[in-house]
Amino acid sequence: xxxxxYPAAAETSTEPASLTFADLGLGEAVLKSLRDVGYETPxxxxxxxxxxxxxxxxxxxxxxxxxxxxxxxxxxxxDRLDLTQKTPQAxxxxxxxxxxxxxxxxxxxxxxHTRGVHVLPVYGGxxxxxxxxxxxxxxxxVVGTPGRIMDHLDKGxxxxxxxxxxxxxxxxxxxxxxxxxxxxTILADTPATKQVALFSATMPASIRRMSQQYLHDPEEITVxxxxxxxxxxxxxxxIVAWQQxxxxxxxxxxxxxxxxxxxxGRTKIVTEEIAEKLRARGYSAAAINGDVAQDKxxxxxNQLKSGKLDILVATDVAAxxxxxxxxxxxxxxxxxxxxxxxxxxxxxxxxxxxxxxAISFVTPRERGLVKAIERATRQELTEMKLPSxxxxxxxxxxxxxxxxxxxxxxxxxxxxxxxxxxxxxRNHDVPEVDVAAALAVVAQGDSPLLLEADPxxxxxxxxxxxxxxxxxxxxxxxxxxxxxxxxATYRIAVGKRQRVEPRQIVGALxxxxxxxxxxxxxxxxxxxxxxxxxxxxxxxxxLDRLSGTRISGQLIQLxxxxxxxxxxxxxxxxxxxxxxxxRSDRDDRAPRKPRHRD
Numbered sequence: 001x002x003x004x005x006y007p008a009a010a011e012t013s014t015e016p017a018s019l020t021f022a023d024l025g026l027g028e029a030v031l032k033s034l035r036d037v038g039y040e041t042p043x044x045x046x047x048x049x050x051x052x053x054x055x056x057x058x059x060x061x062x063x064x065x066x067x068x069x070x071x072x073x074x075x076x077x078x079d080r081l082d083l084t085q086k087t088p089q090a091x092x093x094x095x096x097x098x099x100x101x102x103x104x105x106x107x108x109x110x111x112x113h114t115r116g117v118h119v120l121p122v123y124g125g126x127x128x129x130x131x132x133x134x135x136x137x138x139x140x141x142v143v144g145t146p147g148r149i150m151d152h153l154d155k156g157x158x159x160x161x162x163x164x165x166x167x168x169x170x171x172x173x174x175x176x177x178x179x180x181x182x183x184x185t186i187l188a189d190t191p192a193t194k195q196v197a198l199f200s201a202t203m204p205a206s207i208r209r210m211s212q213q214y215l216h217d218p219e220e221i222t223v224x225x226x227x228x229x230x231x232x233x234x235x236x237x238x239i240v241a242w243q244q245x246x247x248x249x250x251x252x253x254x255x256x257x258x259x260x261x262x263x264x265g266r267t268k269i270v271t272e273e274i275a276e277k278l279r280a281r282g283y284s285a286a287a288i289n290g291d292v293a294q295d296k297x298x299x300x301x302n303q304l305k306s307g308k309l310d311i312l313v314a315t316d317v318a319a320x321x322x323x324x325x326x327x328x329x330x331x332x333x334x335x336x337x338x339x340x341x342x343x344x345x346x347x348x349x350x351x352x353x354x355x356x357x358a359i360s361f362v363t364p365r366e367r368g369l370v371k372a373i374e375r376a377t378r379q380e381l382t383e384m385k386l387p388s389x390x391x392x393x394x395x396x397x398x399x400x401x402x403x404x405x406x407x408x409x410x411x412x413x414x415x416x417x418x419x420x421x422x423x424x425x426r427n428h429d430v431p432e433v434d435v436a437a438a439l440a441v442v443a444q445g446d447s448p449l450l451l452e453a454d455p456x457x458x459x460x461x462x463x464x465x466x467x468x469x470x471x472x473x474x475x476x477x478x479x480x481x482x483x484x485x486x487x488a489t490y491r492i493a494v495g496k497r498q499r500v501e502p503r504q505i506v507g508a509l510x511x512x513x514x515x516x517x518x519x520x521x522x523x524x525x526x527x528x529x530x531x532x533x534x535x536x537x538x539x540x541x542x543l544d545r546l547s548g549t550r551i552s553g554q555l556i557q558l559x560x561x562x563x564x565x566x567x568x569x570x571x572x573x574x575x576x577x578x579x580x581x582x583r584s585d586r587d588d589r590a591p592r593k594p595r596h597r598d
Contacts, residue, residue, distance in 0.1 A: 024050040027079050032113040034075075043068035048221045050076055053197060058218035060211050061199040070106045073167045073197045077141065078107065080164075083116045086138030088158070090165040091190070093146055093183060095173040096511055097123035097294070102323055103143045103169060117141070122158075124148050124512045125294045125545050132157055146174060146182035147512065147550045153189065163190045171200040171207055177511055178504025180206065181552045187214040233350030236384040237335075237360040237370055245333060245361050246277055251387040252331070252359065253283065253311075255395050260304060260326035263313045264345050266334035267518045269485070274333060275313040285311035288318040290514015291539055315516050316341050322348055332360035335369055339376035359384070487521045488536035492556035495529045504551055505532060512549045513542045531561055 021034050021042055042050065045063045052059050053076035063069055077090045094100040104121040111117040120134045122144030135157060142149075142158070152158035166187070168174065174183055187196075187210075196215045200207050211218060240248045249263070265271040268289035278285035286309055288297045297318065303309035305324050312319075316336070327349045336342045342360075349356030360381070362370055370381055408414060425432055494500045502523045509515055509532070521533025538546075547558045 019047060021046075021050075021075075025054050026050065026075055029113045030075055030079050030110060033110045036112060037109060039071075043072075044223045045069055045221070046072045046075075048223070049073070049197075052219050052221070053077075053195070054079065056195060058195060058215040059197045060203075060215065060218045060220045061197065061223075062203055062221070063199065063201070063223040069169065069199045070103055071110065073169075073199065074103070074107050074110055077165050077167075078111050078114060078117065081114070081117065081140050083114075083140065085140070085162060087162045088139055088142045088160060089163065090141040090167070091149070091160060091163055091186075092141070092143040092167040092169055093149065093174065093186065094143060094169045095145065095177055095179065096317065097121075097125060097145060098318070098322060099170065100143045100145055101298070107141055107143070119143065122148050122152065124548065145511070146179040146186065147508070149186060150182050150550055150553060151548070153186070160186075160190050163194050166190060166194050166196050168196070168198045168200075171198050171210070172202050172204060175204075175206050176503065177507030178501075178551055179507075182550065184210065184214070185553060230347070230350040230356070231379075232354065233346055233356040233358055235346065235358045235360075235379060235381045237362045237381050238384050238386060239364060239367070240361050240386065242363050246274070248361065248386055249274075249278075249331065249333065250281060251392055253278075254392050255387045256329060256357070258310075258329040258357075260307075260324060261311045261329040261331060262319060262322070262327055262345075262348050263311060263331045263333050264319065264336075265313060265315060266336075267516050268315055268514070270334065271313045271315055271318075275311075278311060278313070283311055284309050285313060287313040289315045290317060290510075290516075290542060292318070292514075293541065315514070316344065317510050317514055317516065319345070319348065324348075325354070328356060330356070330358045332358070335360045335362050335366055337369065339373050342373050343377065486536040487533045488538075489561045490532050490534055490558050491561040492530050492532060492551070492558050493528075494551045494554050494556055495526045497527055498552045498554060500525060500530065500552055505530060508549050508551045508556075509534075509546060513538075513546045 019041060021039065022031055024042060024047065026034075045061060046068050049059055049061055049072040053073065059073075061069060061072065073092075081089060092100075092103055094103055100121050100123050104119050107117075107119045111119070118134070118137070118139040119141045120131065120139040120143070122131055122142055124145060124147055131152070135152075149158065153160070168183065171183075174180075196218070198207070198211055198215065198218070211220075238248060238252075253261075263271075263274060265274055268287075268291055271287040271289050275285045275287035286300050286303070288300055292300070300309065300312065301322065301324070304312050305326070307326065312322075313333075314322075330345055330349045332342070332345060336345065346356075346358040349358065360370075374380055421432065421435055424430070424435060492505070494505075502525070505523060506517070506520055509520075510517075515534070519535055522531075523533070524531040543558065547556070549556050549558070
């Protein structure tokens, strides 16, 4: 495997400044589509990858999200399609349905001047009927998640015998989510003559082994970046108590000049609560999470793109793959506990050279997460202060003034109302300024126009002090982490014999069911099955999707368990599904004893 390193677009490029897409060898139909969408110069990953793929060579591309990887593999595929062939020529594997839909939209956009190209998204949660009818009519490009692709291969409804191009998009994410065996099965069951492109943000040992085994003399292209978050995104954080987060969010919305915004919550319950409270305050907001049907999620995202919706409240899984131009702000209502999630969230704004703002709410106990994020991203986060009452009132008065100015511009309507006001003044002997004030009261309703000043904090000596251990009860109760509702124990038909690990269970169930980390309780891995604690109030539609999920290529047959796991941390049990000690052996040796770590 030969290696080539390229600087990111933000750094000094080794490519000529005048390099265009036409210089990369693309055909005129594809170039016309690129001109329509306003693309002028290729990014570093595109400039390096497109000529290599056009030459027919396999590629391993290492680049972060948001660097233009989709166009890097989509454009060469579209340029070389044989439109007379009815069986699929290209297969793109993506870790989530959101990313699969995004890739499909990109293919359709780039194929606008290539008549007769058929692209099909294939993912869990969508009915088989639509997919089957499209496959019978004939498609050129299939974009799907590994689990649903495996379902079609098992049923014999997807013919990959004439496949020419295979792309693994975000390969490291697919492996983290437990799709390794499915991906390798698909790679092994496709023609050996196919061209393979593997794209990943990192190069762990598993990706290296897969590229060596299934790719033929690939060109390894690395796009080096100075930071893992966009330099055009301003990153700030606010220290705020958990109980005050909603009030802080409201003040920020009042003073920040935003166009479109995504607010990230840790659980689906939190996203619904935030969206409901924002709507009650007059904001155009909606939530998407694993409980929202796919067609509704798509409508909601389209509303955000068109400007009919201003604020989207989402979980990590539901927002993966979102790329909306008008997102100017990202707010981490719950700051993520891992830096990868933070980078993904912040990457929803400040894309393709646009400026953006990211604001994270941090409780006093979470200060250490800020330092961890700064170390990982090599960028400093700026601490901000809660907008004061005066700042909010200045913004409100400014908007009130703008409203009056806009109304005065409507001269015809003003003339009609001027006569009405004059009649009222003559008959009631009231000054015009009082009438104007009264009309403002009517227009404002019960909500006050201006906020009242915050109460002065109590003097320090008047605050209750801890004098001994008996006063611990005076401290505020700690908010429970994750899902705080009742949990139920479910049984799935994979265990140690399938070499399943907790992270695979969590990844597969989170992807298909739209669950968050907080929705998982204890996980026990037994020889022939596993027990998983999940929320007791899972909707029927979510259970249906989960029951058809595959882990390590096997249907999990999820169902309620009548026994239930114990609370001890033995037999592979782990809280939240992330205890590394619960891993089963990767070979046929006797299971190792659990190792205890700090």
